[in-house]
Amino acid sequence: MERQQGSLSERKAALLRALVRHYIRTGEPVGSEALAAASGLHVSSATIRNDLAALEELGYLTQPHTSAGRAPTDLAYRLYVDMLPSRTKLRDAERRAIVTFFDEALADVDEILRGTTQLLSRLTRYASLAFAPSVGESSIVRSELIGLGSATLLLVVFGTGRVEKRVIEAPPGASEDVLERVSRTMMQAFRGKTLGEARVEAEERTKVASGDERVLLERAGEALRSMEDAPDSEHVVMGGVSNIASEEGFNRRDTLRQVYEALERESAMLGLLREAAAISPVSVSIGHENPIPGMWEASVVAAPYAAGGGTVGTIGVVGPMRMDYAAAISAVRAVADRLSAAVEALRT
Amino acid sequence: MERQQGSLSERKAALLRALVRHYIRTGEPVGSEALAAASGLHVSSATIRNDLAALEELGYLTQPHTSAGRAPTDLAYRLYVDMLPSRTKLRDAERRAIVTFFDEALADVDEILRGTTQLLSRLTRYASLAFAPSVGESSIVRSELIGLGSATLLLVVFGTGRVEKRVIEAPPGASEDVLERVSRTMMQAFRGKTLGEARVEAEERTKVASGDERVLLERAGEALRSMEDAPDSEHVVMGGVSNIASEEGFNRRDTLRQVYEALERESAMLGLLREAAAISPVSVSIGHENPIPGMWEASVVAAPYAAGGGTVGTIGVVGPMRMDYAAAISAVRAVADRLSAAVEALRT
DNA sequence: CCTAGCAGTCGGAGCGGCGGAGTGCTAAAA
DNA sequence: TTTTAGCACTCCGCCGCTCCGACTGCTAGG
Numbered sequence: 001m002e003r004q005q006g007s008l009s010e011r012k013a014a015l016l017r018a019l020v021r022h023y024i025r026t027g028e029p030v031g032s033e034a035l036a037a038a039s040g041l042h043v044s045s046a047t048i049r050n051d052l053a054a055l056e057e058l059g060y061l062t063q064p065h066t067s068a069g070r071a072p073t074d075l076a077y078r079l080y081v082d083m084l085p086s087r088t089k090l091r092d093a094e095r096r097a098i099v100t101f102f103d104e105a106l107a108d109v110d111e112i113l114r115g116t117t118q119l120l121s122r123l124t125r126y127a128s129l130a131f132a133p134s135v136g137e138s139s140i141v142r143s144e145l146i147g148l149g150s151a152t153l154l155l156v157v158f159g160t161g162r163v164e165k166r167v168i169e170a171p172p173g174a175s176e177d178v179l180e181r182v183s184r185t186m187m188q189a190f191r192g193k194t195l196g197e198a199r200v201e202a203e204e205r206t207k208v209a210s211g212d213e214r215v216l217l218e219r220a221g222e223a224l225r226s227m228e229d230a231p232d233s234e235h236v237v238m239g240g241v242s243n244i245a246s247e248e249g250f251n252r253r254d255t256l257r258q259v260y261e262a263l264e265r266e267s268a269m270l271g272l273l274r275e276a277a278a279i280s281p282v283s284v285s286i287g288h289e290n291p292i293p294g295m296w297e298a299s300v301v302a303a304p305y306a307a308g309g310g311t312v313g314t315i316g317v318v319g320p321m322r323m324d325y326a327a328a329i330s331a332v333r334a335v336a337d338r339l340s341a342a343v344e345a346l347r348t
Numbered sequence: 349m350e351r352q353q354g355s356l357s358e359r360k361a362a363l364l365r366a367l368v369r370h371y372i373r374t375g376e377p378v379g380s381e382a383l384a385a386a387s388g389l390h391v392s393s394a395t396i397r398n399d400l401a402a403l404e405e406l407g408y409l410t411q412p413h414t415s416a417g418r419a420p421t422d423l424a425y426r427l428y429v430d431m432l433p434s435r436t437k438l439r440d441a442e443r444r445a446i447v448t449f450f451d452e453a454l455a456d457v458d459e460i461l462r463g464t465t466q467l468l469s470r471l472t473r474y475a476s477l478a479f480a481p482s483v484g485e486s487s488i489v490r491s492e493l494i495g496l497g498s499a500t501l502l503l504v505v506f507g508t509g510r511v512e513k514r515v516i517e518a519p520p521g522a523s524e525d526v527l528e529r530v531s532r533t534m535m536q537a538f539r540g541k542t543l544g545e546a547r548v549e550a551e552e553r554t555k556v557a558s559g560d561e562r563v564l565l566e567r568a569g570e571a572l573r574s575m576e577d578a579p580d581s582e583h584v585v586m587g588g589v590s591n592i593a594s595e596e597g598f599n600r601r602d603t604l605r606q607v608y609e610a611l612e613r614e615s616a617m618l619g620l621l622r623e624a625a626a627i628s629p630v631s632v633s634i635g636h637e638n639p640i641p642g643m644w645e646a647s648v649v650a651a652p653y654a655a656g657g658g659t660v661g662t663i664g665v666v667g668p669m670r671m672d673y674a675a676a677i678s679a680v681r682a683v684a685d686r687l688s689a690a691v692e693a694l695r696t
Numbered sequence: 697c698c699t700a701g702c703a704g705t706c707g708g709a710g711c712g713g714c715g716g717a718g719t720g721c722t723a724a725a726a
Numbered sequence: 727t728t729t730t731a732g733c734a735c736t737c738c739g740c741c742g743c744t745c746c747g748a749c750t751g752c753t754a755g756g
């Protein structure tokens with residue numbers, strides 16, 4: 001009968017931790033002898049062997065073949081991450097890099113995010129991604145209807161730090177006058193509203209208008225809806241993706257391909273990150289925990305960033321399962337914090 | 349003494365062509381026997397061996413080891429491409445895919461380009477990139493100065509299908525009145541001009557203005573210059589980059605990494621594509637012909653696209669040296685043509 | 697419950713031999 | 727002079743082999 005903690009005896013947990021740490025460093029299956037030396041536990045390798053066998057039985061370890069050491073499974077990584085001290089200190093150089101980056105205040109969200117991914121991938125040596133905040137929640141600063149050519153108009157909506165635009169066909173033969181009027185109306189009516197509110201407003205006004213004006217307002221409403229549903233700005237910014245190719249944790253060529261394919265599916269990544277955003281403050285998805293099959297050999301460390309009291313987006317890194325979780329987590333956390341502040345500052 | 353054509357006897361050229369074709373298919377060094385069968389030439393393998401030795405001497409071929417067949421060098425690919433019939437017909441399915449894609453007229457240049465890269469990489473199975481047209485040459489449709497918060501303004505310039513924006517700090521304590529005035533001035537003065545002309549205009553007006561107005565105009569001028577020098581819109585969009593990871597032409601892991609690293613350096617890619625844009629209508633850079641060391645194992649097929657009489661951007665594909673040049677060239681050409689038309693249509 | 701010892705297993709490195717693909721050369725034919 | 731057939735030679739890659747070492751699991755004793 002074992003003393004239990006969580007569901008594992010203390011020693012087994014310590015062993016597992018040591019093993020994962022060792023495996024992350026070397027990438028080679030770990031043997032009982034090596035563990036005896038590295039774990040700091042004062043027990044013989046034979047004892048350790050017994051424990052290892054038990055841990056394997058429980059699904060935490062695998063043996064590539066009978067006479068090899070053990071390698072961690074997804075489950076082991078999960079336990080390892082959960083056992084990680086909740087905060088590890090960032091190294092000075094890294095902290096400094098982050099501060100320096102955010103010191104030079106950039107004014108454009110896209111620019112900030114691009115820089116952020118580069119920063120993050122430089123810090124961690126993994127690929128990094130950022131999910132841009134949607135214009136949806138923030139309020140409209142200004143909106144414009146601009147004549148582009150004979151019969152095309154461009155509806156432009158400025159949010160905080162973001163711009164959405166949609167092309168609208170003008171009704172054939174619509175007078176300058178009408179265009180002007182509608183443009184002015186919208187400009188005044190939309191200011192300070194969110195996208196959703198603006199759309200409702202447009203719909204309201206559609207009902208009471210007629211003729212060309214009605215058509216225009218209707219189309220503007222559609223455009224607003226499209227901005228809500230699929231904003232241009234709602235995309236994923238990536239940095240350091242070549243790190244994936246260098247990463248020896250992805251040893252099989254096929255794995256590499258799958259990860260790159262997954263990264264290319266914006267929508268998939270969006271889902272992955274959005275899911276992570278719900279979990280505060282830093283979420284880690286390991287191997288098969290990822291919803292996308294192509295990422296089953298990879299891990300994702302993600303954190304939401306917030307401004308004005310609400311989450312607006314997510315950043316994260318993608319690396320091999322044997323990534324340096326402690327470093328990745330603290331880097332992502334620190335960058336997310338700073339990023340929140342930077343985005344907050346933009347909202348002035 | 350040989351009958352020369354170009355600088356190679358006719359048979360040698362034919363041999364080289366057959367060899368490259370074969371190597372592209374198989375990826376294995378080609379032997380004299382196989383060539384005798386494949387080339388269609390009615391000569392014995394012994395004769396071919398002699399020619400091969402000569403071609404090797406001339407630097408067109410290499411032998412991995414004494415008892416292996418021959419593989420083409422960069423030089424051979426170059427000759428092969430130059431000997432390619434100037435136009436090969438696109439397969440029906442491909443032509444149809446292109447037409448279908450451009451049929452659904454998209455209104456936003458960025459959207460079109462993103463779609464174009466996806467189309468191109470689906471057609472060719474290589475990674476593809478597109479270099480967005482700069483707003484620089486096209487004329488300004490509208491420009492706006494928008495108050496974002498307490499002391500920040502956003503200068504927004506609409507070109508044809510593109511938007512550039514820059515943040516400007518307002519002079520502390522500047523009156524609404526001044527802002528309004530400057531905004532109106534610029535709106536009228538810039539319309540129809542190119543970015544460069546608008547900047548000159550701003551500089552002119554700076555000279556005769558004073559006080560806050562002068563400061564504002566000066567900063568607007570700087571913003572315009574920054575748009576000229578480093579437009580937001582001047583970026584590279586990529587598609588199908590995971591094709592690089594699947595591509596067995598990149599057999600060494602290290603090569604893969606280098607190509608991905610190169611692709612991440614936007615500026616490098618820009619240079620590469622811009623160079624290609626000068627050469628009409630389709631340019632091919634093979635191996636060491638590429639200016640970036642990381643791309644020395646790769647080939648780039650690129651073509652400019654034009655609208656309104658001038659080149660506005662470039663599209664291209666990146667693949668292994670043993671790529672299917674004929675297919676890539678015709679796909680790139682066809683897509684570039686259609687893209688030109690689509691962008692042209694945008695300028696209405 | 698832990699440990700020492702030991703037999704057993706299995707992959708990987710190293711080695712030699714073999715077969716095959718392909719070459720270069722030579723000498724004869726066109 | 728060019729082409730061809732024939733032939734000896736080279737060298738890679740594969741196969742099977744053995745051996746080594748790194749582990750394990752088990753057993754028996756503390």
